[in-house]
Amino acid sequence: MHKKYTITSKNNIQTTLRGRDVLSTVVLNKGVAFTREEREALGLKGLLPPAVLSIEQQAKRAYSQFCSQHDDIGKNIYLTSLQDRNEVLFFRLLSEHLSEMLPIIYTPIVGTSIKTYSHGYRRPHGIYLSIDDPDGIEEAFQNFGAGPDDIDLIVATDGEGILGIGDWGVGGINISIGKLSVYTVAAGIDPRRVIPVILDVGTNQERLLNDPLYIGNRHSRIRGKRYEEFIDRYVQTATKMFPNAILHWEDLASGNARQILKKYRHQICTFNDDIQGTGAISLAAVLSVAKASKTPLRDQRIVVFGAGTAGIGIAEQVRDAMIRDGLSKEEANRRFWCVDRPGLLLDNMVDLRDFQKEFARPASEVSDWQREGHGIGLGEVVRQVHPTILIGTSTVSGAFTEEIVKEMAAHVDRPAILPLSNPTHLSEAKPADLIEWTDGRALIATGSPFDPVTYKNTTYYIGQANNALVFPGLGLGTIVSQAKLMTDRMFAAASEAVASTVDVSQPGAAVLPDVEDLRSVSATVAVKVVEAAIADGVARRKPDDMIQAVQDAMWQPVYPNVEAVKDPLP
Numbered sequence: 001m002h003k004k005y006t007i008t009s010k011n012n013i014q015t016t017l018r019g020r021d022v023l024s025t026v027v028l029n030k031g032v033a034f035t036r037e038e039r040e041a042l043g044l045k046g047l048l049p050p051a052v053l054s055i056e057q058q059a060k061r062a063y064s065q066f067c068s069q070h071d072d073i074g075k076n077i078y079l080t081s082l083q084d085r086n087e088v089l090f091f092r093l094l095s096e097h098l099s100e101m102l103p104i105i106y107t108p109i110v111g112t113s114i115k116t117y118s119h120g121y122r123r124p125h126g127i128y129l130s131i132d133d134p135d136g137i138e139e140a141f142q143n144f145g146a147g148p149d150d151i152d153l154i155v156a157t158d159g160e161g162i163l164g165i166g167d168w169g170v171g172g173i174n175i176s177i178g179k180l181s182v183y184t185v186a187a188g189i190d191p192r193r194v195i196p197v198i199l200d201v202g203t204n205q206e207r208l209l210n211d212p213l214y215i216g217n218r219h220s221r222i223r224g225k226r227y228e229e230f231i232d233r234y235v236q237t238a239t240k241m242f243p244n245a246i247l248h249w250e251d252l253a254s255g256n257a258r259q260i261l262k263k264y265r266h267q268i269c270t271f272n273d274d275i276q277g278t279g280a281i282s283l284a285a286v287l288s289v290a291k292a293s294k295t296p297l298r299d300q301r302i303v304v305f306g307a308g309t310a311g312i313g314i315a316e317q318v319r320d321a322m323i324r325d326g327l328s329k330e331e332a333n334r335r336f337w338c339v340d341r342p343g344l345l346l347d348n349m350v351d352l353r354d355f356q357k358e359f360a361r362p363a364s365e366v367s368d369w370q371r372e373g374h375g376i377g378l379g380e381v382v383r384q385v386h387p388t389i390l391i392g393t394s395t396v397s398g399a400f401t402e403e404i405v406k407e408m409a410a411h412v413d414r415p416a417i418l419p420l421s422n423p424t425h426l427s428e429a430k431p432a433d434l435i436e437w438t439d440g441r442a443l444i445a446t447g448s449p450f451d452p453v454t455y456k457n458t459t460y461y462i463g464q465a466n467n468a469l470v471f472p473g474l475g476l477g478t479i480v481s482q483a484k485l486m487t488d489r490m491f492a493a494a495s496e497a498v499a500s501t502v503d504v505s506q507p508g509a510a511v512l513p514d515v516e517d518l519r520s521v522s523a524t525v526a527v528k529v530v531e532a533a534i535a536d537g538v539a540r541r542k543p544d545d546m547i548q549a550v551q552d553a554m555w556q557p558v559y560p561n562v563e564a565v566k567d568p569l570p
C-alpha cells in the first residue's frame with residue numbers, strides 16, 4: 001500500500017493527493033488557509049472561496065462559532081467536528097482557550113458525549129476492535145495506514161469504568177480520544193502519531209443492549225479467558241506493529257485494570273492512568289498539602305473513601321513516598337484507613353480484593369469503634385482517626401457531609417480534602433461548602449474543574465487533582481527517552497515535578513498548578529521523567545540537553561507546508 005502523504009519534517013508534508021481528497025484528509029486540510037501557491041499545486045482551484053486567511057483569523061472565527069453554541073454538548077459537538085476536519089486549527093483553538101475548552105472536550109463533558117455516543121454519532125474516529133473478531137485486530141491496525149515508526153502512543157479502554165459513570169460500551173472510545181487531545185494540547189504529543197482505541201467486549205448496560213440505535217457489540221460483556229486472550233492479542237499486535245508505542249490503559253473496571261497492569265508492566269512500555277496517573281497527581285497534591293500544613297508527609301493520617309482502582313492507586317504511591325521519607329513499608333501502610341462499601345477495610349474481612357489487603361486495618365484495633373450495621377462508616381473513621389487528609393474516589397456524590405467535614409476540621413488546623421470523583425455531579429463535596437464548613441482552613445483539590453470561591457474577602461483557587469496534569473508529561477518524557485518500561489521512579493519524578501511548580505504560601509493558593517499552565521507543567525514533568533528513565537536504566541535515548549530535547553519534541557499547532565509530489569511515496 002502506498003502512502004498518500006509523508007511527514008518529511010516538522011513543518012513539511014508531501015502528498016500525492018489532489019483536489020477534494022486533500023480537503024477531506026484531516027492531516028492535510030487547512031481550509032481557507034491554503035496559500036495561493038498550494039491551491040495551485042494541489043488542484044484546489046475553485047474548491048475554496050477565494051480569500052486566504054491566516055490561522056489567527058480562522059481561530060477567531062472558530063471561537064465565535066464555538067461561543068454561539070447554546071450548551072456544553074453543542075460546544076463539544078462543534079469542537080469534535082472541527083477536530084475531524086482540521087486538526088491543526090482545533091489544537092490552535094484549544095491551546096488559546098485552554099481553561100474554557102478543556103472541560104468541554106475532556107472531563108466533565110466527555111462523560112456526556114460518551115453517554116450519548118450512539119445517538120450523537122456522526123463519523124468514526126480511531127480504531128474499533130471487537131472481541132468477536134480477534135483475528136481482525138491486525139487488519140484493523142493495517143487499515144489505519146500507519147507504519148511501524150509512525151506511532152508513539154495508543155490509548156485504549158474497554159468502556160467498563162468510564163470516569164465514575166460506569167459501563168458505556170463502545171461510547172468509551174471518546175475517553176481515548178479525549179485523553180489523546182489532552183496529550184497534544186498539554187505536552188505537544190504529535191496528534192498524527194497516536195491512535196485512540198475501543199476494545200469492544202460488549203456491555204452490561206441494559207439501556208444500551210435494548211437501544212435499537214446502539215452501535216457497539218450487542219451482547220453482555222465477555223469475561224474470563226476469552227477477555228484475557230483478546231487483550232493479549234491486542235497487546236501483542238500493537239507492540240509488534242508499533243514497537244515504539246506506549247500502551248495507555250484507561251477506565252477499565254478495577255479487577256481487569258489491576259490484572260492487565262500486573263501482567264504487562266514489566267514486559268512492555270505501558271501504564272494504567274487511573275491507577276498510576278491518578279496516584280501521581282494525588283501524590284503531588286499531598287506533597288503540596290504537607291508543605292502548606294507544615295506537617296511532614298510521614299506524619300499525615302490519610303483516609304481514602306472508595307478503595308477501588310484510583311483509591312488504592314493513590315494509597316500505593318503516597319505510601320511509597322512515605323517509605324522514601326523514612327518509614328518502613330509496614331509503618332507507611334499504617335498511615336492509611338481505606339473505606340469502601342463494607343465500611344473500613346479490616347484484615348478479617350473475607351471478600352477483600354487482593355490489592356486492598358495490605359491497607360486493611362487489624363480488626364483488633366477497632367473493636368470498640370461504633371458500627372453501622374456490620375461495618376464502620378466514614379463518619380466513625382473520621383471521629384476516631386482525626387485524619388489530616390481525606391480523599392474521595394468513591395463516585396458517591398456529597399459523601400463528605402457537613403458533619404464529617406466539621407468533625408475533621410475540629411482536630412486539624414489545615415484539613416486537606418480531595419473529592420476526586422468525576423464527573424462534576426459525582427464529586428464527594430463542593431469546594432464552596434468545604435471552605436464555609438471549615439471557615440476557610442481547608443486545603444482542597446477536586447477531580448473535575450471548579451471555579452474559585454470567594455469567602456470573607458479571600459479568593460480560594462481550587463486545584464484540579466486530575467491525572468491530566470501528569471499523563472501528558474509522563475508520555476512526553478517516555479517518548480523522548482524512548483523508555484523500554486515505565487518505572488515507579490518515573491511516576492514519583494512526575495509527582496515531585498508537579499509539586500515543585502506550586503507556591504502554597506499565599507492565602508487561598510491552590511495546592512496544584514493552574515490548568516492554564518498545563519503546557520509548562522507538562523514540559524517540567526517530561527524532563528524529570530527523562531531523568532528518572534535514565535537513572536533506572538530503561539532509557540534507550542539519553543539526550544545531553546534534556547530541556548531542549550523535550551522542547552524539540554513538542555508539536556505545535558502551526559500549519560505545515562503541504563507540498564504536491566507526483567511519485568507515489570515509499
Ligand SMILES: NC(=O)c1ccc[n+]([C@@H]2O[C@H](COP(=O)([O-])OP(=O)(O)OC[C@H]3O[C@@H](n4cnc5c(N)ncnc54)[C@H](O)[C@@H]3O)[C@@H](O)[C@H]2O)c1
Nearest residue numbers: 163164254278306308309310340341394421422447466467
Ligand atoms: N481525579 C482523577 O484524576 C481521577 C482519576 C481516576 C478516577 N477518578 C474518579 O474516581 C472515581 C472512582 O474511579 P475508580 O476508577 O477508582 O472506580 P472503582 O469502581 O474502581 O472504585 C470506586 C470504589 O468506590 C467504592 N464505592 C462505591 N460506592 C461506595 C459507597 N457508598 N461507600 C464506599 N465506597 C463505595 C466501590 O466499591 C469501589 O471500590 C470515579 O468517579 C473517577 O472519575 C478520578
Ligand SMILES: O=C(O)C[C@H](O)C(=O)O
Nearest residue numbers: 107163164274422466467
Ligand atoms: O478522566 C478523568 O478526568 C480522570 C480519570 O481518569 C477518571 O477516570 O476520572
Ligand SMILES: [Mg+2]
Nearest residue numbers: 163250251274
Ligand atoms: Mg480515567
